[in-house]
Amino acid sequence: MIEVRDVTKRFGTTVALNSVSFRLDQGEILGFLGPNGAGKSTAMKIITTFLAPDEGTVTVDGVDVLEQPLAVRGRIGYLPESVPLYVDMNVQEYLEFVGRARGLEGARLKTRFDWCVQACGLVTELKRPINELSKGFRQRTGLAQALIHDPDILILDEPTSGLDPLQILGIRDLIRSLASQKSIIFSTHILQEVPPVTDRVIIINEGRIVADGKIAELTRQAFGADSQFERDLEAAAAALARGHAAEAVAMQKARLALEDTFIALTKQGGRGKGVGLHA
């Protein structure tokens, strides 16, 4: 369980996070969305104790990140945005190093190592030097590193960046299969990736949380109470056509997708204004 309360973080005069609060329970998956530079990575770095908040508190399973950072780190598996790989090692050496550094030994290390290698599809690459790996395998090695100690909490900063569609499906399935026992936060700016994995999202923009909830709720919030969200476009279009004394030639059903909500909430100049239906 992660609890973030009123966290503010400044870098010089820039406010990276402005009084951010949210909560994540055991077994929940949270999609962290926002434009580049919105503060997603900063928030993740604070939860993983890489950075300290200027104001506010963060607790992980009730443990404060400033008071007992080592206890917090032990519970978290973290995949930073730039995948932290030692290019002079091969995949096996690297994963064993991270496992040992995280306190695993002997049979336990072996079991976890085998599991991670299997789950992340690295079996064929174990002896390859990391600097020869493709982007997709690097990303998977990074993910395996985050899973090696079987953490209760997974924090993944853009886990699918640079992967091909098939690999994205693989990672997606992996995240979903882990969800029952773990709390997972993952960030992305590829919105299509979110709905298949989770329906809980937080949208963050310029250091503030602009939306937190289920995707359907958020869409309703962004477009008013009686949203056009699931309305049949047919009627609207027909009326519009009649008003313009024209005839409707072809009609398609459309739904407001997460993308529209995202644009509405992160665009400058207010919430939801000027956003129409996308056919």
Place this chain on the structure above:
Amino acid sequence: MRNIGTIFRREFAAYFNSPIAYIFIIVFLVLNCGLFMTPFFLQGQADMRDFFGNLPLFLIFFIPALTMRLWAEDKRSGTFELLMTLPMRASEVMLGKYFAAAAFYLVALAGTLTVPLMVGLLGDPDGGMIASGYIGAALLGALYMSVGIFCSGLLRDQISAFILGMVACFLFFLLGIPAVAATIDGWFSGFGSFLQNAIGLLPHYQSMIRGVISLGDVTYFLALTVAFLALNTIWLEGRKY
């Protein structure tokens, strides 16, 4: 201790996973042993004072080349974030890295043991004096390495870390030179001599190559080494804020 060992093993192996280890050891041995041969055979004295006398200057170039990568490489490649989110203290990671560099330096230094062997075969050297010289060389390296790892922690570029480390080590060397101390004395009476004894390393090092190991000299090296390692840790911890 276990954590330090884990980091140590990785960092020590990292030296040998890249060409740097082999280049370093070869150049170090060729230069140090080669430059010792001429004065040794010219003077015809069975001691290693010239060998150890060269080290403070040579190591200014060699040691920062060893230590420059210790943090700068991690910062550049992103592994710094991994290290700083492992369930271990920053000081443990730092010590693991420091000891790896130190062990590597000792390996290179052990490579020069052919020199006392040769000196022993050709004459009848004072074994105690040579041993004391090696202790001095180890302590000198320890100090330079702690300065070097500190400089590497400040920067994310290895070349900058190398240059900064070199300049910092050179300063310790320079302040110990009597002529420099005398010049500073000329500007501020007594200040140069004070710096020479308190910060300059030559007075402390030279007594060791003459075969005298005094508590004061050992304390000088160890205290400064520990001070820079502590500064390194403070800097790492302070980075969060």
